[in-house]
Amino acid sequence: MAQRYRLDKGGRIDRDRPVDFTFNGRAYQGYAGDTLGSALLANGVHLVGRSFKYHRPRGIFSAGAEEANALVQVGEGAATLADLKATQVELYEGLSARSVNCYPSLDFDIGEVNSLASKLFPAGFYYKTFMWPQAGWPMYERFIRKAAGLGEAPLEPDPDFYDKRYAHADVLVAGAGPAGLAAALAAARSGARVILADEQHELGGSLLSGRDEVDGKPGSDWAAEAERELRANENVRILPRSVVFGYYDHNWIDILENLSDHLANKPADAPRQRMWKVRANQVVLATGAIERPLVFRDNDRPGIMLASAARSYVNRWAVRPGESAVLFTNNDGAYAAALDMKAAGIKIAAAVDLRAEAEGELTQAARDAGIEVLAGHGIAATEGHKRVRRVKVAPLSADGRSLAGEARTLNCDLVAMSGGWNPTVHLHSQSRGKLRFDAELATFVPDRAVQAERSAGACNGTFGLADVLGEGFAAGEAAAEAAGFSVEKAPRPQAGNGKFLPARWLWLTPSSKPVGHGGKHFVDFQNDVTAADLQLALREGYTSVEHVKRYTTTGMGTDQGKTSNVNALGVVSEFRGVPIEELGVTTFRPPYTPVTFGAWGGRDVGDLFDPIRRTPMHSWHARAGAEFENVGMWKRPWYYPKAGEGMHEAVQRESKAARESLGILDATTLGRIDIQGPDSAEFLNRVYTNGWKTLKPGAIRYGLMLGEDGMVMDDGVTACLGENHYLMHTTSGGAAEVLAHLEEYLQTEWPELQVYLTTVTEQYATAAIAGPNARKLLAELTDDIDVDPDAFPFMSWREGTVAGVWARVMRISFSGDLSFEINVEAHNGLHLWQTLMNAGEKYNITPYGTETMHVLRAEKGFIIVGQETDGTVTPVDLGMEKLCSTKKDFIGKRSLSRPDMQDPNRKQFVGLLPDDPNEVLEEGAQLVETVKSQPPMDMVGHVTSSYMSPNLGRGFALALVKGGLHKHGQKVYAPMPGKTIACTVTSPVFFDPEGERLRA
Missing domain, CATH: 3.30.1360.120 (Probable tRNA modification gtpase trme; domain 1)
Incomplete structure (x- = not known):
């Protein structure tokens, strides 16, 4: 089966193990080691989903957990999982996946009409519409419920089971990229008990996607040697396919380990996932960084992806994500992707660089390789529908706020964009660590740790492989020492130290029309939040970043704003004229990535709940x-x-x-x-x-x-x-x-x-x-x-x-x-x-x-x-006020003195005797004083207990009735299906009111 975009050699896939799978009912083939995302790209499939609000065509955007577009439903029947990211789903024989949020098909989605009528769906439209006429709400509700959500939750019981496990560690390292491997090596060599967890099935992180060398050998080889040393150490536990998703007080760490979702023939006794609950003496966060997209007109078309993702597909999975590419960048580091794409046979139409003076080692290397560099330019627009076909490129004014010349058209089917890097500070923030804005990197980096943790590498704002490795070793040694172990500092590996700087920070690329007029500048791809939406929120008075987030839904999808939040802050900063560091950041909450309900429940379900x-x-x-x-x-x-x-x-x-x-x-x-x-x-x-x-x-x-x-x-x-x-x-x-x-x-x-x-x-x-x-x-x-x-x-x-x-x-x-x-x-x-x-x-x-x-x-x-x-009843309501001492204090006493607690019309405890002694009221039945032929009727209370008593020779009930203590002898009615039962309000004591038998 042809994989026309697969490179003839290279990559970390196993070409001797072809894997058959289906996507939207059509058969394809990939290789062991592929993700669903890389296998689809290898087969030339770029349209993989539809956006949430406008149902616009969307393609694969990234190569990891930050994926905002490629959400898929995997599996069938009761075992299906919704909204998985195609970039994280490991390919296995017989895998069946389909797109979500599209009807009747991905290729023809009638929901795309929302894009044509987008003026009717601005930010916050749900707060302003469906209010009138009131009688229309049942119809609105059906429509809203049908339109809401992305994937489908199964209706049948989950056939799989899940495990939980508790563990302790002297040092826990989150992330097994270069910094994480270095930290784990340093800690393990001290004799400390180490847990190393990484969300991917292979250790190495960015070393698996680039061409960097460590100690004179490929970075991937150094990573493999490091892994072998760690696995040989009995004090080290390595957890691949395990995402650290929660960081709580007292160095309590939650990890979700995928045990069998990647297996074609899963053993019957194999758990699907395992949740680890780890108490760590010290924590090293080495979670890397996420590349930031650029915000420009119609930047969401299939074929537009992060430059680091394009580089990963070429180097790690041996896939050409396009035939002809345009690099759009504001920094030097992105040119590594252009060079690797060119080496893989992809035509580079041009490198469009926002910087007025495009400089740097990699930029120069690109020029030397014959790549045209358009400095001081931006992409003013893109064209295409289900795949990007061309871009319009124009020079920018000195301040970058407008175009300064005629646009030029570049034909392409791939745009690799890079707007810099955001350190993955989620776990640091979950642990209550503080952040600071780094103006040089134009992003937030860890500032002060509150718990016994330290960040190392890209997640700490450190870039350049040599510095990353050095900081990883230093963090591991410091953590081991803090845990009480003697450390002998090892020599640092030799590596290149290329960084992505210099850069130019421009939060919004101008086009030929103002923002919101013709085309859309997407900030949050999953929720269809545009720069115009953010501008509207500010005009309507939502200036707090937390309010802007909720009003526009920025950063509230399954990707949790991993690529959108900093851009949103930058756009808000620009619109308001307030420095971004003064805006603050939205709150990072666990989980870092979605966690299944099954993992939370573990074995505590069904009879074991x-x-x-x-x-x-x-x-x-x-x-x-x-x-x-x-x-x-x-x-x-x-x-x-x-x-x-x-x-x-x-x-x-x-x-x-x-x-x-x-x-x-x-x-x-x-x-x-x-x-x-x-x-x-x-x-x-x-x-x-x-x-x-x-x-x-x-x-x-x-x-x-x-x-x-x-x-x-x-x-x-x-x-x-x-x-x-x-x-x-x-x-x-x-x-x-x-x-x-x-x-x-x-x-x-x-x-x-x-x-x-x-x-x-x-x-x-x-x-x-x-x-x-x-x-x-x-x-x-x-x-x-x-x-x-x-x-x-x-x-x-x-x-x-x-x-x-x-x-x-x-x-x-x-x-x-x-x-x-x-x-x-x-x-x-x-x-x-x-x-x-x-x-x-x-x-x-x-x-x-x-x-x-x-x-x-x-x-x-x-x-x-x-x-x-029921949580709304006081002792006075029950007629037990004599049990409330006036001579002492007790929990709740002050609340009893509130005026509403003294209201004589509160629901109070009474007895009820149906006029017909053979009637037994239903518990929960509502009570009225006046019966009308048609509802609504004014409810005065409800039945709390109701029984037929052989000792009283009749039915009786207990109830809470408004002002009931003063209504003994009065009638109330219980409207029931087909009849209305009349009752007399009485004392709730029906048997032995004097208590003679009680005290006999």
Whole structure:
């Protein structure tokens, strides 16, 4: 299969291993070692995508992670990945890729009409359109949703799996170009543990794409020797195909390693990707630099690419990206690309140089090679549609703001442009390192590190191979020394020191028409942001660079502004007349390149998404036929159906048995936090709304916990186990959140308090027995606990022996009936449960699950945090204002004094009785006071809990109703599908309102 643009020799591809692949359904062939981008260019495919907003034809623009145009969908079905960069996708046998953001095809995309109507889509158009008429929004929304996005996410579950791994390193080196290899060698020779990560499958970086020599040999050979030395060192771990994408506090580094996406026949047990979480003593950033494009009229046509990319395709992949090229540059370094392209047989129509005096070693070498250099010229326009065909070149005025002569036409199918280099400072900035503007380089470079890191090479603003290698070795030695290792400094390699300077910094190349009038000067290729868009944002008052970024969407695509951000700052600087260093920069956030959701999830998906927690009595519940529900990762018995029973019948039976005789509940899942220390009472006094300093050993108290906003966060009982010793109970699902809340305050707000928290949830098993016969059963199983009501009153605890094992028994109740919660060591939980069940047979003991528990507590008007509360409910709303002390401070107290918290029309906790006792309201049902034949209706509240009670003989509900505390006896209505249910507002306490059974 012909690859007409493949060079006959050279490159780092394996010509003995041809690779077949498809692109947009058409078959092509490349070689092992190709990227999809290089293979497409080898086959003469330059049109690879469409731009996001205008759907303009776009071609391959770069050779790496900075690619803004060549986004592709790779793979089929559930395994497909969207928006990969063709320049980073390794070619493998059978690879299937297609373009994104085009319909019905790449070649004919009807979305290109947007380009013709571009005046209707200026920057910020989405803020100004689709506002009228209001009734048209559903139609607008469908259109916007269909037009938004680029690739397609699969609807089926991902068939692959992903790994995570934790590691430590004395020195982590990000980037394996010349500086990174040098740093890794220097650190490794000291004996330090080194991790070297690079996003490419080969180490060497720019040494693989150029013709530089190191110590008298090709740079690629030096890189190979360095790699061999590193691999022979047992203290070195090399991670190819691994991008360092996140740099966080305390030298925490995230790395994404691609393990099998490059394989044609992936083993079934091979993970797709692995996320590394590394804690490094020292970090060396050697991430290189990204070439900056030039901003000129219609600079986005297929065939226009970075000069460094053209050089890479020629030298690394043996591909001619065009037949006839124009070099457009503002610096000396770009001429290396022109010389290499000419040597590969590409005609160089001319080198168009913005500099009035085009000088430098490489510039002179180009002249000596017969390349025409047009100094003081710029490209005023380009022509072509799906491929650049010609450019118009004209001389510039002395200040570079206008054309100074007639334009000349140059025929070409390739434009290699270079506007200088931007150090890749993303990781340095993520680590909170500071930047400074280097006027000589016209870009931002690292200034001050905040963490234990140092930048080396091009990412530090150092150019010229000899200087880059020297700085890499110095950084590696300094990092090893800082990590505590003795370093013997090695001689530096000998290399050339060519740099890209001198240069002329011109942020916007003029054309024959003003910006925004005829043709487009693209700054951000992926998002179709032009210089005119930036100018418009400034006219509309968006002067902050962060505001300009968001208003225009500059730098917000998958390339994250790697090639557009500095140019955008330069254009804004020029329009505003403000020095670029005064503008500042936008924020660099992780990830550096996109990371799949699968990598974030790792193995924690499906059944492994959350750990499954089972109580010690779980096996008994399963044998008894219990249906389970998940509560805070616990498997809790939901209900225990007998033969022929559904959920309703089982819950009615369980509820009645617990009220009439004896029920038993597995309450092991309640969160428990052991609190000790001399300031424990003071601590409880601050985190709960009520007072705690008077609680004596042996006593228990109920408490409400608020957030700083005054809203109910959690509730539960806390027992005083002894002097300065407490046991706090939380809700099953809220245990972790409460512990984190308490620890945050101890560590950040009240570090002076001597309080120590220990989660002990798993240390105990708890069986709660409830009902009129609960005391009788407990008395049969203990000899050393006096269960008489006077000796063991409500809200107290006693310690002794139950069923022959140590137990702590608490006289508390969530059922609203006589109840004891028996706590034993976890390994005795099943023994306790079975003993209670056997001894309780004479009382018709009935196990009940969480659904019956809800019915019983709701009959009593007890709340459940997260059901009767939703983050907007205060103690006053719940009628619990008496629990809020007026004599002390507590978390959330100030928020309760805000005027809106005192509004008598806030939603308040009430009970509801449907007029028809057989009706059961739906939980979440909205409530109204006036029923209309057609919506809208004014909502006054909603149902929080609703059940059919065999003990009340009717349906009942709990609700939050506006001003509900003052509406007892009034009617509200619940409009339901096909009917409206009338209800009476009542007190939320339906059973034993005086609490006689509770305290029996």
